[in-house]
Amino acid sequence: MSQDTHLFSAFKRPRETLSAINNNMSAIPQPTSSLKRVASNQGLQGPRPAQPNFRHSMLPPRTGGSLARTSSGGNLVDMGITSANPRDSRIGGGGGANGFANMPSSRKSYAPTSSAPQSTDHRRSSVYSRPSMGAGPSSSFFGSAGSSAIAVAGTGKVADPRPLRDPAFRGKMAQDVQDFLIQYNFEMETKHTLGPKALLSPMQKDFVMIFQWLYHRIDPSYKFSMRGLETEAIPLLKAVKYPYLGNITKAQLGAVGGANNWPTYLGLLHWMVQLIQAVENFDDGQYDDAIEQQNLDIGTAKVGYRYLSQCYMRWLNDEDDFTPFKEDMIQEFEERSAQDQEILVGLQADYDELVKAISELEDESGKSPLDKLKSEGETLRNDQEKFRKYTEHQREKTAHFQTINTALREEGEAARAEIARLEVEKTELQTTVDRQGLSTGDIDRMNTEREKLTKGLETVEAKLEEALAVAANKEAEALKKLELLEHAVKRYNELGYKIGATSTGIDGQTYEIDIIPLSKAAQSAPDGSSGDDERLLYDVGVGYGPRQVLNLDLRHDVKPTLNKFRGEIATRIHTAQDVSIKNQDKLDNIQETLKDKAEELETLEARLSAVNDEYSEIKETSATETSASNAEIEKLERELQSMRINAQSGLLALEQRLQSVNIEYDQLTHGAHVLREWYHAEVEKMLQGIIHLKMHVQDSLAAWDEEVDKELEGYRETLEKKIGTSSLHRDAKEIALCISYFKIQLSRPRVVLMGHSTGCQDVMEYLCRLEVSQQADGQLDGAILQAPVSDREALAMIMGPDAYDRSWKHAQKLVRAGKGAEIMPAQITKGIFEAPCTASRWYSLTSPLHDGADDFFSSDTPAENLEQTFGRITPARTPLLILYSGADEFTPPAVDKKALVDRWVEVCRRNGVAVDVANSGVVAGATHNYAGCAEPVVQDFLGRVNRFLDAVMAASIVGAGKKDGGGGSLEGGVGLMSKV
Numbered sequence: 001m002s003q004d005t006h007l008f009s010a011f012k013r014p015r016e017t018l019s020a021i022n023n024n025m026s027a028i029p030q031p032t033s034s035l036k037r038v039a040s041n042q043g044l045q046g047p048r049p050a051q052p053n054f055r056h057s058m059l060p061p062r063t064g065g066s067l068a069r070t071s072s073g074g075n076l077v078d079m080g081i082t083s084a085n086p087r088d089s090r091i092g093g094g095g096g097a098n099g100f101a102n103m104p105s106s107r108k109s110y111a112p113t114s115s116a117p118q119s120t121d122h123r124r125s126s127v128y129s130r131p132s133m134g135a136g137p138s139s140s141f142f143g144s145a146g147s148s149a150i151a152v153a154g155t156g157k158v159a160d161p162r163p164l165r166d167p168a169f170r171g172k173m174a175q176d177v178q179d180f181l182i183q184y185n186f187e188m189e190t191k192h193t194l195g196p197k198a199l200l201s202p203m204q205k206d207f208v209m210i211f212q213w214l215y216h217r218i219d220p221s222y223k224f225s226m227r228g229l230e231t232e233a234i235p236l237l238k239a240v241k242y243p244y245l246g247n248i249t250k251a252q253l254g255a256v257g258g259a260n261n262w263p264t265y266l267g268l269l270h271w272m273v274q275l276i277q278a279v280e281n282f283d284d285g286q287y288d289d290a291i292e293q294q295n296l297d298i299g300t301a302k303v304g305y306r307y308l309s310q311c312y313m314r315w316l317n318d319e320d321d322f323t324p325f326k327e328d329m330i331q332e333f334e335e336r337s338a339q340d341q342e343i344l345v346g347l348q349a350d351y352d353e354l355v356k357a358i359s360e361l362e363d364e365s366g367k368s369p370l371d372k373l374k375s376e377g378e379t380l381r382n383d384q385e386k387f388r389k390y391t392e393h394q395r396e397k398t399a400h401f402q403t404i405n406t407a408l409r410e411e412g413e414a415a416r417a418e419i420a421r422l423e424v425e426k427t428e429l430q431t432t433v434d435r436q437g438l439s440t441g442d443i444d445r446m447n448t449e450r451e452k453l454t455k456g457l458e459t460v461e462a463k464l465e466e467a468l469a470v471a472a473n474k475e476a477e478a479l480k481k482l483e484l485l486e487h488a489v490k491r492y493n494e495l496g497y498k499i500g501a502t503s504t505g506i507d508g509q510t511y512e513i514d515i516i517p518l519s520k521a522a523q524s525a526p527d528g529s530s531g532d533d534e535r536l537l538y539d540v541g542v543g544y545g546p547r548q549v550l551n552l553d554l555r556h557d558v559k560p561t562l563n564k565f566r567g568e569i570a571t572r573i574h575t576a577q578d579v580s581i582k583n584q585d586k587l588d589n590i591q592e593t594l595k596d597k598a599e600e601l602e603t604l605e606a607r608l609s610a611v612n613d614e615y616s617e618i619k620e621t622s623a624t625e626t627s628a629s630n631a632e633i634e635k636l637e638r639e640l641q642s643m644r645i646n647a648q649s650g651l652l653a654l655e656q657r658l659q660s661v662n663i664e665y666d667q668l669t670h671g672a673h674v675l676r677e678w679y680h681a682e683v684e685k686m687l688q689g690i691i692h693l694k695m696h697v698q699d700s701l702a703a704w705d706e707e708v709d710k711e712l713e714g715y716r717e718t719l720e721k722k723i724g725t726s727s728l729h730r731d732a733k734e735i736a737l738c739i740s741y742f743k744i745q746l747s748r749p750r751v752v753l754m755g756h757s758t759g760c761q762d763v764m765e766y767l768c769r770l771e772v773s774q775q776a777d778g779q780l781d782g783a784i785l786q787a788p789v790s791d792r793e794a795l796a797m798i799m800g801p802d803a804y805d806r807s808w809k810h811a812q813k814l815v816r817a818g819k820g821a822e823i824m825p826a827q828i829t830k831g832i833f834e835a836p837c838t839a840s841r842w843y844s845l846t847s848p849l850h851d852g853a854d855d856f857f858s859s860d861t862p863a864e865n866l867e868q869t870f871g872r873i874t875p876a877r878t879p880l881l882i883l884y885s886g887a888d889e890f891t892p893p894a895v896d897k898k899a900l901v902d903r904w905v906e907v908c909r910r911n912g913v914a915v916d917v918a919n920s921g922v923v924a925g926a927t928h929n930y931a932g933c934a935e936p937v938v939q940d941f942l943g944r945v946n947r948f949l950d951a952v953m954a955a956s957i958v959g960a961g962k963k964d965g966g967g968g969s970l971e972g973g974v975g976l977m978s979k980v
Helices: 167-183 186-190 204-218 229-239 262-283 288-293 298-316 323-361 369-436 440-499 516-524 554-646 651-723 728-745 759-768 791-799 801-816 839-846 863-872 897-910 935-954
Strands: 751-756 783-786 880-885 921-923 974-978
Touching: 167 186, 167 204, 167 262, 186 204, 204 229, 204 262, 288 298, 298 323, 369 440, 728 751, 728 759, 751 759, 759 783, 759 863, 791 801, 791 839, 801 839, 863 897, 880 897, 880 935, 897 921, 921 935
Parallel strands: 751 783, 783 880, 880 921
Antiparallel strands: 751 974
């Protein structure tokens, strides 16, 4: 089950891989999720028993997920053998964080740092050689800040496109960061509590803790120094290529909580969170589809990686026969090849069908559909050319009809004049007829002729009206075009005045445009007319050429001149921009200088204030002393005056007394000066001694702290590496050795064993299944089970039903096939086991069939299984205390904790096991490891343990345990409490 990252556990261990043995190593920063490094300096504060010499890996640890994974298809022979002895190589080595220079499996840091010689004292190493990836403690794949290609972040100021000043966006970023911190247990890992406004107006310490925690998720092995974040942050951000590094300054890093600074640094934290999430998604295989879309066969790389990991685990066990793994890899490649052959056959069949379909589409002449389409396209292009010519012909006809309309209009005017003339002539003729006295026949004949003439006139008038309508439409269109032209000319002249092309001119010549027909119309307009409405009627011509409309040639005169002028303007703009950029750079430098000076001024003002306070204090002291001296002097003067008045005769005696007093004063002054010098010398000697003692103690403590850290780290890594591939039986035998060591070597005859979480399974294995003959001197005087939860139920709750079923069935398949020593796939154990885990170990933890060696505490365990575990504690007189956490986060909500503990206690009592019924039970409100619990909860737990130990001490047949209620977090393992 998943536990706090500061606890030893079967599920939180750094993973190892063979990815480093290929020379095709990627230099991309690797993901953080695959590099979770567990480090704890708490617990195990007493002397530890001697540990067996477990075998260490000579290869460096895994350097990341898919980002740092190399191709498994590389030619291993190309790597070369650098040593004549195949057992001696330089692949491993290099110190990790915290100064573990001799730990071959310590992972390297990515942050730029100083190099140190790497250790070459390895027990076993690979035969393949490659350049070292780490040059010493906290070494980095990024290299130095000045030479690494990855660390080349721009030093200039890059504009941040994110709306950091927007309150809504700032709130969203804060919420994202807050959710990430809660999801990954920031407060539990750092032991630092964030306030409700930690991401709105943070303290400097809050930002430092969040930044260091986030960077440790990117580079878990980097160790921050005591120099302060202002010095380290900028090189680290340059190493991870933060794009907006130019917005970060040392001065702002010292006060990130300011209103003007915080948005920038909140954006920095949000960017780091998104980087971590993106890398974790890459590790989880969420981008595999994108890789396959690029025609990259990621499956082949996985087969090679699986083969290398299996060989590596066998090599760690001193076995060099890799034939079964090689055969499996060959079989998988053959299966993939068979699949590819099937796909190839299918593609070939599709190709043949397509060729056949193309041949069927061809006609009798052998032309393919493409040739037919090309022929049709050529025909359509010819038709298009014909239509284009037809359109041009129609345009010419339109111009011809316009000319005809003009002629018809003139003809209509002439007809109207002719009608007027005929009317006059008709009147004259009527007068003449009246005078002449014409007959009826003559009149009828004349009427008939008049009707004919009238019809002809009407026909002419109709044609005239049509011609006038057409002319009016054409004139309206011409007026619109003229208005558009006039508007464009006006806009041009306005812009010309602005740039000086029409006002002052270019090269001594103005380029103001006039419309010639409008100017003529205005000059020739009759008095009383504006000249605008009739401006087109004063030119008898039909249509104008460009030179007849505008006074300048736009194409040959105006446009080239304006282009040339535009080029000059652009040149001046570029020059002005260059000057502006230089001035801006100077302004930025001046502002930085002003900020530095302002900080210096604040420092000087603070010093001035302190000096002024000191001056005031000294002045007041001097004034008080002066007043006292003046009063004493006045008193002596009064006494002296009285003596002069009353005792003139005693002047000689007083002078002699004065001389003696002066001599005594000189002697006292000289003695005081000598005594002061002696005191100064003594104080200086004492200070030198104190300083030397302090430096000696400081150096000794630092060396001791480093030695303790190395010892703890070595012990922790030894436990973590073997726990995924070990067994409960082996752990129980080692516990027996530890108890024997306490009883025999350290003369501690009475020992109580406490197991936490997964350690409870080791305690039960020791009590139930380890033969008495094997326990030898390892008999226990008491046992405590703290947080005995079911790993199977916890894993099912954490992984989900589908993933859990797939994992245990896969492990069962390997175990039944005799491959229990094989390593489970990383995608199954990722986030649960950080170190390799064998199939048999995983099946023991997760099997729902109740046949796993680790399945002691499941709520659905059958009664017959409990009789074989809690009912067979050997010897039965060993006292047992069961403490179940009431708020255990790794227990499913459906489990009735009290009923489960009562069931265990009842089985123990029924079989005569000395279980502590009074103190055993559920600790209300307690979490899995008591992290974050209230003080009453912790005191309840300690009270139960103390009462149990008191009962152990009072019994004559059992030993006693150490009644120490000291602090410290419970470790995920077993602990020994011995009575001194």
